[in-house]
Amino acid sequence: MLKIENVVSGYGEVSVLQDISFEVGHEVFAILGANGAGKTTLMKTIAKAIPLMSGSMSFEGEDIAGETSYEVAARGIAFVPQEHNVFPTLTVLENLSVGSTLLDKARKNEKIEEVLNTFPALKAISKQKAGSLSGGEAQMVAVGRALMQEPKLLLLDEPSAGLSPLYVDMLFSKIADIHKEHKVSVLVAEQNAVKTLRVANKALILTLGKIHMIEDADKLDESVIKEGYNI
Amino acid sequence: MISFLTSGFFASMLSFLAIYVALTVILHLQANVAGVVNFGIAGFWGIGMYATSIFLLRFNINFWISIVLGAIVTGLIALPLARILLNLDGQAVLVGTLAFASIVENQIFVNREITGGSRGLGTIPMPIDVGPYRFIVYGLVVVAFVVALILYAWKLKKAPFGRLLFSIRDNELLSRSLGKPTFRHKIIFFAITCGLIGLFGGLTAPLHSFLLPMMVSPTVTFTAWIALMLGGQSKISGAVIGVLATEFVFFYLLRVILPLPAEAAQMVPFFIYAAYGLMLVLVLMFKPTGIMGGKRRGN
Ligand SMILES: Nc1ncnc2c1ncn2[C@@H]1O[C@H](COP(=O)(O)OP(=O)(O)OP(=O)(O)O)[C@@H](O)[C@H]1O
Ligand SMILES: [Mg+2]
Numbered sequence: 276m277l278k279i280e281n282v283v284s285g286y287g288e289v290s291v292l293q294d295i296s297f298e299v300g301h302e303v304f305a306i307l308g309a310n311g312a313g314k315t316t317l318m319k320t321i322a323k324a325i326p327l328m329s330g331s332m333s334f335e336g337e338d339i340a341g342e343t344s345y346e347v348a349a350r351g352i353a354f355v356p357q358e359h360n361v362f363p364t365l366t367v368l369e370n371l372s373v374g375s376t377l378l379d380k381a382r383k384n385e386k387i388e389e390v391l392n393t394f395p396a397l398k399a400i401s402k403q404k405a406g407s408l409s410g411g412e413a414q415m416v417a418v419g420r421a422l423m424q425e426p427k428l429l430l431l432d433e434p435s436a437g438l439s440p441l442y443v444d445m446l447f448s449k450i451a452d453i454h455k456e457h458k459v460s461v462l463v464a465e466q467n468a469v470k471t472l473r474v475a476n477k478a479l480i481l482t483l484g485k486i487h488m489i490e491d492a493d494k495l496d497e498s499v500i501k502e503g504y505n506i
Numbered sequence: 507m508i509s510f511l512t513s514g515f516f517a518s519m520l521s522f523l524a525i526y527v528a529l530t531v532i533l534h535l536q537a538n539v540a541g542v543v544n545f546g547i548a549g550f551w552g553i554g555m556y557a558t559s560i561f562l563l564r565f566n567i568n569f570w571i572s573i574v575l576g577a578i579v580t581g582l583i584a585l586p587l588a589r590i591l592l593n594l595d596g597q598a599v600l601v602g603t604l605a606f607a608s609i610v611e612n613q614i615f616v617n618r619e620i621t622g623g624s625r626g627l628g629t630i631p632m633p634i635d636v637g638p639y640r641f642i643v644y645g646l647v648v649v650a651f652v653v654a655l656i657l658y659a660w661k662l663k664k665a666p667f668g669r670l671l672f673s674i675r676d677n678e679l680l681s682r683s684l685g686k687p688t689f690r691h692k693i694i695f696f697a698i699t700c701g702l703i704g705l706f707g708g709l710t711a712p713l714h715s716f717l718l719p720m721m722v723s724p725t726v727t728f729t730a731w732i733a734l735m736l737g738g739q740s741k742i743s744g745a746v747i748g749v750l751a752t753e754f755v756f757f758y759l760l761r762v763i764l765p766l767p768a769e770a771a772q773m774v775p776f777f778i779y780a781a782y783g784l785m786l787v788l789v790l791m792f793k794p795t796g797i798m799g800g801k802r803r804g805n
Contacts, residue, residue: 322683348685362676365669373673376666377685424685 276300276460277321277352277428282330284320290328291316292484299428299462303454305471305492306464308481309504314464315357317481318432321462322354323347334428349377353426357433357464360417363406367397370405370416374423383423390419393449411442418446422453429453431463435470443467447474468500480504517641521713523753524645524652528706529730530737530745531652531659532699538739539668540695541675542592543600547730549607550700552722553580554707556614556621559630559717564620569633573708580704585697592693607724615719628716648709655702659742671695729753732782736789752782 277299285291291313306314319325321332323344332340339347348354353374362370371390375383391398394415400408405416414434421429431450435443451474454461465471472478472492480487480503487503510516529547536542558576561567567575591602614621621627632640634647662668673681674688681688714721729752737748 324679324683343687344682345685345687348683354683356680359677359680362673362680364676365672369669369672372666373669373681374684376670 278333280331283328301460302476303461305475305478307468312481313484351427353421353424354430355417355421361405361413368401370420371423374420390422410437428460435467512642514641517645521645521648524648526749528652530733530749533730534745540671543596544603545600546603546607548726549610550580550703551707552610554704555711558708559711576708577701577705581697581701584700588693588696611722626716626718630711630715632712
């Protein structure tokens with residue numbers, strides 16, 4: 276559904292990603308790599324938060340290389356950035372509500388119910404300002420908001436960052452549920468390879484902005500990953 | 507008592523207060539809902555006031571149509587300005603809009619064939635001619651406009667479009683991934699609200715009855731900002747209370763009720779600005795959320 280070919284991108288004049296090509300189908304696809312490998316840069320490139328320097332990108336067979344962030348969002352690509360991924364002065368409910376700007380009112384209300392059932396912990400804090408939430412709560416709001424867009428592809432940039440191990444397990448099992456129940460493809464960037472590979476079908480290992488390897492998740496073991504992480 | 511309520515003095519006081527409430531409410535919408543720091547209020551207000559008067563006096567167009575045309579002209583001028591400025595950061599917007607307002611003042615001064623320049627433009631009559639009651643009747647019409655504006659502001663903040671604007675102000679990058687062209691929405695919202703400032707500029711014209719370029723001074727902008735800061739930025743009621751507090755206490759109380767000798771009375775305007783500043787500092791020190799309080803929605 277998402278096809279990336281020979282993509283080069285970065286910041287200003289500096290290219291961080293070199294010659295990236297891969298394809299994401301209906302699956303949970305992991306982008307793994309050490310700090311600074313370029314995971315966030317790749318996610319931002321797909322979400323159009325930074326411009327493409329060269330290469331091509333298509334979504335469901337249509338060229339999206341020249342589109343803007345709101346255009347790809349409207350096509351069904353929902354982005355949860357690594358940082359600043361909630362609207363801090365809006366309440367939890369308002370954060371969810373603003374996620375569905377393209378839905379009509381009835382559908383929006385149904386969707387809010389659905390997301391609150393996916394993350395029941397949000398019910399009790401629905402009137403709280405998102406800026407005052409804990410890291411884990413905020414992450415649930417961010418993922419919930421992205422689900423409000425009724426995405427076909429969910430981009431999650433390091434959803435486990437800063438969360439306790441228990442929360443990470445919960446979040447990953449939610450991600451697996453979301454994929455199964457809502458028929459959403461997931462592209463997840465993570466440092467935490469072990470836990471990610473429990474839910475992912477396939478993984479791409481990034482090393483210094485280049486693809487180290489792309490492999491089915493069950494064929495990846497610790498030694499292969501360590502090699503990719505340069506440790 | 508009745509004769510006081512129908513007097514030109516009371517009517518003028520009421521009308522000007524209402525106009526300042528309107529400007530402050532619009533400022534609240536721009537600054538606190540859309541996150542745009544507009545320091546060019548006087549400019550947009552001045553365009554509306556002059557454009558309305560020009561349509562009325564030079565083209566003989568009915569006053570009520572003229573204020574609508576004046577608002578449209580203001581909005582159309584704000585649109586390209588917003589396109590240039592709103593991509594920049596907050597300080598650039600502040601300086602840009604302030605500069606814009608002084609360009610407006612200057613252009614009114616220079617283009618004397620159209621605006622009358624320093625000779626002034628007039629006379630703009632009261633649009634509803636009901637004899638001696640025309641001042642208070644017009645004042646009540648202005649108040650009605652302001653009430654309508656407040657209702658609009660109140661509804662907007664609860665509507666999905668208002669929430670979208672809040673989200674842009676909160677985190678513009680993230681809001682761009684929501685599926686709507688947020689920058690376009692922000693520009694259009696800014697232009698429309700500037701058009702509203704122009705509308706209230708048009709409504710001010712008959713109150714002044716004779717226009718001079720110096721009326722389009724930054725004082726208008728600062729008064730609205732001070733009122734907003736004082737009343738509290740996050741609520742519409744803050745904007746209303748802020749205007750009443752600043753204008754009423756400082757202006758009317760000092761000028762009207764305190765019996766000052768003539769020489770001292772001349773000093774009052776200067777004293778008012780010093781007192782404004784002092785009041786602002788005190789508010790920011792002891793109650794930074796303003797009189798009406800509430801959580802600040804800005805960053
Ligand atoms: N805004 C920026 N401007 C310039 N260079 C940047 C910027 N953001 C990231 N970089 C550089 O791009 C490279 C890749 O960074 P990126 O954030 O994509 O890594 P990452 O894999 O997401 O790391 P982490 O696991 O720490 O989140 C790094 O060398 C970084 O210094
Ligand atoms: Mg990252």
